[in-house]
Amino acid sequence: MRKYLIISVIVLAAAGAGGWLLSTAGAQTETVPENVDIAQGEKLYGEFCASCHGADLEGQPDWRSPGPDGILPAPPHDVTGHTWHHPDRVLFNYTKLGGEATLALQGVEFESGMPGFGDQLSDAEIWNIIAYIKSTWPERQRAVQAERSAAQRQQEGN
Numbered sequence: 001m002r003k004y005l006i007i008s009v010i011v012l013a014a015a016g017a018g019g020w021l022l023s024t025a026g027a028q029t030e031t032v033p034e035n036v037d038i039a040q041g042e043k044l045y046g047e048f049c050a051s052c053h054g055a056d057l058e059g060q061p062d063w064r065s066p067g068p069d070g071i072l073p074a075p076p077h078d079v080t081g082h083t084w085h086h087p088d089r090v091l092f093n094y095t096k097l098g099g100e101a102t103l104a105l106q107g108v109e110f111e112s113g114m115p116g117f118g119d120q121l122s123d124a125e126i127w128n129i130i131a132y133i134k135s136t137w138p139e140r141q142r143a144v145q146a147e148r149s150a151a152q153r154q155q156e157g158n
């Protein structure tokens, strides 16, 4: 049983990676572009994200517990957080539109401490930051995240 589980995870991860490669060809706004600039992403992360998410992507202390205002602190973007659980579309929307607008798209009402950066960063710059964040994850987290991104794209038919 366990063996089958492991095999199917590997197959899914491979399919995810393949889907990612294929879907980058069409270069849509919300699909990871073919050419990402990780160095620029790292620089922009330092300028726009590190103040809340931490210089080493470590997040804010006690990030799982809401503060006195009921708003959650900034979570880490490293493996200890849940950024790698989310498909590309969610990471992109969260950064471009902010937490509130992104969750509203999913019909969820939520007061979020995550601002939108759509008026400060271009789509390409946002993808570069996301690429930088991903580049810090170990292989396993990258594979899981690639697979979830592919699954979501398939579900949405692009």
Ligand code: HEC
Residues within 6 Å of the ligand: 045, 048, 049, 050, 051, 052, 053, 072, 073, 074, 075, 076, 077, 081, 082, 083, 084, 086, 090, 091, 094, 095, 099, 100, 111, 112, 113, 114, 115, 117, 129, 130
């Ligand atoms: C003013 C503080 C602040 C800044 C600056 C900020 N964030 Fe956030 N971010 C938050 C908070 C607080 C949350 C958690 C609340 C929520 O989930 O809505 C969050 C959540 C997120 C999430 C969703 C949760 C997750 O783990 O995936 C992403 C993605 C994200 N931020 C990316 C970024 C990126 C990229 C930048 C820089 C361009 C950035 N943030 C800058 C405060 C901030």
